[in-house]
């Protein structure tokens with residue numbers, strides 16, 4: 035693991051693995067700020083990593099390359115039965131590639147997702163990781179179908195989504211424990227929750243500023259936890275946060291605080307993959323500021339709406355009414371981690 039969404043995915047799986055097996059946890063150090071990393075380990079009770087590779091930020095090639103060198107050393111030393119990798123980040127492809135080259139079985143959690151937008155680094159990471167994985171744990175039927183189209187059928191299992199496990203396990207805890215609404219002086223159903231961090235939205239000045247201007251026009255306050263990438267870009271573009279009177283910019287929040295913020299918001303506006311699903315699990319309408327999404331099931335019944343081009347007219351999309359009563363169980367039953375562990379064991383005993 036290395037980036038924030040991976041800590042959330044690893045938590046339920048790690049908990050189950052360690053009941054009867056040994057796990058060696060490797061943190062690449064892709065995310066290193068306390069509020070992007072340590073807080074998730076603390077809150078989700080993820081054991082301290084056995085290795086922290088301290089790779090940090092760099093260009094894609096350099097970051098991934100450094101990870102590859104360091105992960106290879108760990109795998110050679112530990113000689114595991116499996117290397118489990120999660121999601122679609124640079125840490126995912128580095129782990130999968132290092133293992134595959136050493137002929138160690140690779141298990142990919144969240145396999146088969148496709149946005150069919152090859153410009154996204156995440157899409158490159160997904161496709162490459164899937165093609166060198168031995169076990170592919172898909173969260174949805176669509177992801178199984180996507181793999182089939184690419185000729186991958188062996189070792190493919192639809193186990194449901196580990197992020198659903200995480201939400202079910204933590205939402206009540208968040209409702210009781212998180213004080214974020216009081217701390218930010220927010221009232222239930224009186225704010226929108228927004229997050230923007232993807233390269234496709236932040237690397238282009240005009241695009242990021244259009245999105246922020248558009249959010250600033252909404253009819254209720256917008257709470258915006260700012261990812262470090264977005265923070266850096268706003269500074270680079272010379273845009274002060276005080277410029278936006280309707281947006282409340284806050285530091286990145288912990289997982290429990292995020293669940294509480296989602297649960298009490300009017301709607302979600304995001305480019306995050308994870309947040310689109312968390313909105314769905316918690317029955318909140320989502321407006322996704324991206325050309326495409328890999329979570330196409332959430333688009334049914336307008337639960338999730340894509341804003342592809344009209345980033346200056348977000349308010350028109352926010353006003354669309356959405357039928358939130360027709361939710362289906364596309365993402366499994368919340369026992370995904372258990373299914374993953376049993377498949378790993380069967381595979382090794384065969």
Ligand code: UD1
Pocket residue numbers: 037038039064065066067068070071091092122123124125155156231233261262263266
């Ligand atoms: C990465 C993942 C993305 C995931 C996201 C979740 C890739 C290609 N992308 O994007 O799929 O949705 O994590 O957050 O792996 N930074 C800090 N402190 C940190 C981490 C990052 O300041 O703790 C800053 C650095 O300036 C860095 C920038 O954020 O250059 C981007 O970080 P990086 O990990 O490269 O990608 P993310 O945009 O976070």
